[in-house]
Amino acid sequence: MKKLVAIALVLAFLAGYGAVFSQAKVTLTIESWRNDDLSIWSDQIIPAFEKANPGIHVVFQPSAPAEFNGVLNTKLEGGTAGDLITARPFDASLQLYQKGYLADLSSLPGMGNFSPVAKSAWITDDGKHVFAVPMASVIHGFFYNKAAFDALKLSVPQTKAQFMAVLDAIKKDGRWVPLAMGTSDMWEAATMGFQNIGPNNWKGEDGRTALLKGKAKFTDAPYVKTWKELAAWAPYLPSGYQAVKYPDSQQLFTLGKAAIYPTGSWEISQFEKDASFKLGVFKPPVDKAGDPVYISDHTDIALGMNAKSAHPAEAKKFLQWMTSPEFAALYANALPGFFPLSNAKISLKDPLANEFLSWRGTSKSTIRNSYQILSRGEPNLENELWRVSAAVINGTLTPEKAATEIQAGLDKWYKPGK
Amino acid sequence: MLDLRRNKRLPFFIVVFIAPGALIYSLFMILPLLDSLRLSFFTTSQDNRELWNGLGNYARLFSDSDWAPRFWGALRNNFVFFSIHMLVQNPIGLLLAALLVGKGRARGVYRTLLFLPTVLSVVIIGFIWQLILSPLWGVAPGMLKAVGLGSLFRPWLGLSQTALITVSLISVWQFIGIPMILLYTALIGIPDDLVEAAVVDGCSPWNIFWRIKFPLVLPTLGVVAVLTFVANFNAFDLIYTMKGALAGPDFSSDIMGTLFYRSFFGQQLQLGNPTMGATVAAMMFLIIAAGVLAYLFLWQRRVQSYQL
Numbered sequence: 001m002k003k004l005v006a007i008a009l010v011l012a013f014l015a016g017y018g019a020v021f022s023q024a025k026v027t028l029t030i031e032s033w034r035n036d037d038l039s040i041w042s043d044q045i046i047p048a049f050e051k052a053n054p055g056i057h058v059v060f061q062p063s064a065p066a067e068f069n070g071v072l073n074t075k076l077e078g079g080t081a082g083d084l085i086t087a088r089p090f091d092a093s094l095q096l097y098q099k100g101y102l103a104d105l106s107s108l109p110g111m112g113n114f115s116p117v118a119k120s121a122w123i124t125d126d127g128k129h130v131f132a133v134p135m136a137s138v139i140h141g142f143f144y145n146k147a148a149f150d151a152l153k154l155s156v157p158q159t160k161a162q163f164m165a166v167l168d169a170i171k172k173d174g175r176w177v178p179l180a181m182g183t184s185d186m187w188e189a190a191t192m193g194f195q196n197i198g199p200n201n202w203k204g205e206d207g208r209t210a211l212l213k214g215k216a217k218f219t220d221a222p223y224v225k226t227w228k229e230l231a232a233w234a235p236y237l238p239s240g241y242q243a244v245k246y247p248d249s250q251q252l253f254t255l256g257k258a259a260i261y262p263t264g265s266w267e268i269s270q271f272e273k274d275a276s277f278k279l280g281v282f283k284p285p286v287d288k289a290g291d292p293v294y295i296s297d298h299t300d301i302a303l304g305m306n307a308k309s310a311h312p313a314e315a316k317k318f319l320q321w322m323t324s325p326e327f328a329a330l331y332a333n334a335l336p337g338f339f340p341l342s343n344a345k346i347s348l349k350d351p352l353a354n355e356f357l358s359w360r361g362t363s364k365s366t367i368r369n370s371y372q373i374l375s376r377g378e379p380n381l382e383n384e385l386w387r388v389s390a391a392v393i394n395g396t397l398t399p400e401k402a403a404t405e406i407q408a409g410l411d412k413w414y415k416p417g418k
Numbered sequence: 419m420l421d422l423r424r425n426k427r428l429p430f431f432i433v434v435f436i437a438p439g440a441l442i443y444s445l446f447m448i449l450p451l452l453d454s455l456r457l458s459f460f461t462t463s464q465d466n467r468e469l470w471n472g473l474g475n476y477a478r479l480f481s482d483s484d485w486a487p488r489f490w491g492a493l494r495n496n497f498v499f500f501s502i503h504m505l506v507q508n509p510i511g512l513l514l515a516a517l518l519v520g521k522g523r524a525r526g527v528y529r530t531l532l533f534l535p536t537v538l539s540v541v542i543i544g545f546i547w548q549l550i551l552s553p554l555w556g557v558a559p560g561m562l563k564a565v566g567l568g569s570l571f572r573p574w575l576g577l578s579q580t581a582l583i584t585v586s587l588i589s590v591w592q593f594i595g596i597p598m599i600l601l602y603t604a605l606i607g608i609p610d611d612l613v614e615a616a617v618v619d620g621c622s623p624w625n626i627f628w629r630i631k632f633p634l635v636l637p638t639l640g641v642v643a644v645l646t647f648v649a650n651f652n653a654f655d656l657i658y659t660m661k662g663a664l665a666g667p668d669f670s671s672d673i674m675g676t677l678f679y680r681s682f683f684g685q686q687l688q689l690g691n692p693t694m695g696a697t698v699a700a701m702m703f704l705i706i707a708a709g710v711l712a713y714l715f716l717w718q719r720r721v722q723s724y725q726l
Contacts, residue, residue: 091689184576186666187686240553242576242667248554371687379484380688383664391668396578412484 026314027057029082030303031075033068040334048330049321056314076101076306083309084318087132087302089121090371096304097124097131103307106130108316110323117205117365118341120372121299132302133322134341136331137367139356140196140264140296143271146278148176148259156282160229163285167236170259178236180258182244189230189389190382192262195296195368197284198226204294204366211369214416218407227392227399234393242394264298265356268337272352281355283363293363298371299341332357377413384409451703457696468693475697489698491669492677493705495582499673500650502586503593508642510590511597512635516627518598519605529602533595540592544659547588551575575660578670585671589656593649597642604638605631637723644713651706654679674702 030041041060049058061082063071069092075081076096085102087093096102105111106129111119114134122132144156152173157163170178183189201222202208210216217223238244238252253261254274261267271279283293303322305315321327325344332340336350339357348354370382384406391397397405461471479485514532518525535543551558551574559571574584608631616626654675657665663685665672680688682695 091687182576183667185662186664238554240559240571240573240576243548243551243553243573244576245548248552252554375687376689378688378691380685382687383685386664386686387666387668390666391578394576394578394667396668409484 025055025057026311027059028084028311028315028318030058030060030084030086031068031072031082032060032062032086033065033088034086034301035062035064037335038062044334045327045330048326049318052321053317056317058318072096079308081306081308083306083311083315085304085306086135087122087304089299089302090373091376093122093132093302093304094124097129100307102131103305103309103312104129104131105133105305105316105319108133108319108323110320113323113342113344115341115343115365117297117367118299120367122302122304125373132304133319134299135301135303135322136335136338137297137299137341138264138266138338139359140192140262140298141284141356141359142196142282143253143261143263143267144280144282145176145253145256145259145275146280147256148277149280151175156280157285158282159289160285160287164232167233167260171236176256177238177252177258178260179233180249180253180261181233181237182241182246182249183237183390183393184243184245186386186390188246188249188262189393190385191368192264193230193233193393194226194385194389195298195370196262196264197229198223198369199294199296199366200284200286200291201226201229202369204364208366208369208372212373212416214414218410219403223406224399224403227389227402230389231392231395231399234395237393264296265337265339265353268350268352268356269335272336272350279352281352283359293359294366295359295363296368297339297360297365298367300338374410374414377410379409379412381406381410454696455700455703457693458700461693462691471693475693476701479694479697479701485694488669488672488677489701492672492674495671496651496653496673498582499586499589499653500647502583503590503646503650504643506587507590507594508597508639508646511594511642512601512639514594514598515601515605516631518602529599532598535592536595538592540655541659543588543592544656547591548575548660551584576667578667581661581667581671585657585660588660589653592656596645600638600642601635604635608634633722634724637718637721640713640717640721643717644710647709647713648706651702651709674698674705678702 032041034041038060046058046060050056059082068086069088072081072085076099081101085096087096087102093102097104108130110133111130116127118134118137119130122134123130148154148170149156152169154166154169155162157166167178170176181188181192199207202210202216202220203222207216207222211218234241238249238258244252249258249261250267250270252258254271256275256277283295286293303319305312305319309315323342325342325346328340328342328344329346332338332346332353333349336348336353337356339353339360340346348357370385375382388397388402388405392399392402457468458475459471459473460468461474463469479489518529550556553559553571553573559568562568562571572580574580612630613626616630621629651674653673657671657673657676658679661671661676663676663680663683665676678695678698681698682690682692684690
């Protein structure tokens, strides 16, 4: 009997406590694949939000990147997913929206703080419904070894001719590998090569949307030209570059054995830690001095709302806060190299990140042209771009042939305007 | 010995003994296999429903301008991969086994050393060989230079002409222990009196090997061949570790396993296509089944086994 009373008391206490707790505070859970960022969210971002919104408690609950999609799908189907869901760009998230798992956020007041390019990764094909608040993008460009440039009295190249002259000078000197990149993993050739220098040729968004509308083809001059420029890199790559992998080229550069490294802003924190020399960055070079510069400012991560969330009002409050300059500044400083997508002016402490970010003011942003819609069919455009870009640099495929193969693959299933 | 033919009914205890294994095997191997075969006759609609497609997936795999080159390319590469194992791994395995037969501590040490790579993880093997062959930090360029052959070095793993052969040879290096150990056990199983009789008759060591020992290990060689066949057409991990799911450059190291992985699970922006993946898996199953049946009916029935 005593035992029963005790259990009843405990239960009553728990029930009462639970009721009080739930009245006082709403708990929101964030699903994410960024387990690397756990401490940044729980120590910096969430406390800032909770301070301003004492009635809401937020829990950041990441799973392993490779398992995220599977885990999330299972949770969504079982109705146990968190209130806020980190969204991958384009089709993976679009599918979730179409299945009714992600809520429509088009009417969120803060959405006006984002440019159309920023929203393009989390929007329906007709451009009418936005289903996630854009969080961050990565910007492509070239890192360079300032010590090597100083020793050879080189200045940062702005035009393609200057770029090639710089490469020549480094090669002639012989102390550094001019360009640290390999083609073994293939994605570097496509992502750090083709999508990095290409936007200057196809005029960024103009070219990308023309491809989507079927008004431009990969066999057009800007694309063939991009592959020709990539092919010209071959003599300046490390010897045996066909077998050089991504970590190899990263090490080659941070060990100070290479002068220039084509890549993107996500390398900043790692490189600043590893490199013992001064680092600099420059934009993809243009044809003539003074030409407008187009940079790949690739949308990568966003936050959406579970359509079946028990606390939609609170979840929207959090999303609304994420559209603010306060969040942008917090996030960007915690993760240098991942840039907030909001139009708000923010200041960064990291000089390299600042340099990358300043390009947004002086050049036009675009995203990788294979990510929206065009990689839905078979053959997969992104995979094909990896393959041909690597083959072009390896010298086993001509730029013209690469262009015909890519366009033929796309023509097979993509019929714009029909 | 128990004569099962006298009892028409299967004795109960045999059922009890077989049941756990049969159940587990059926549940975890046969059922998924059958379901995967079933999946290869379906296709998925826009709203994720399975639709009957008959042999449509197979027709697509064999003739579609996108799938066919990948499938036939992977199949051809897989046969190259298998041939290299048959021509390099198994003869060298036999040679090593023949050299290891005999007494002495050195032989024991070598036996262990040669078998060692087989028990290492594929990821480690891939990593070690990439490092050895790396044009930037590998020991291979330096070693070639030391003997005056520096100009012969190529980034073998990265060239479309050599990537597949290089990967195959690395796989041979790893798995050479298996034919070696199997043939070694067969060789030491040969009774000494047979060899002694041959010596008394004035037979040379060369002839003893080819006329007496080799015919006696021939059945084991058949087992080794079929094991190699099954393992090679199931291979995936080493190529995935070293060349990724796209098995570059230009699909030159693509085999059935990597093609299956790419089709079924997807790659980067390519979403997985479970039904086409199941079709590739079904082809792998059919090829392996055909090979094993050919072994059973064409080889095992004809080869002479000797009771020693």
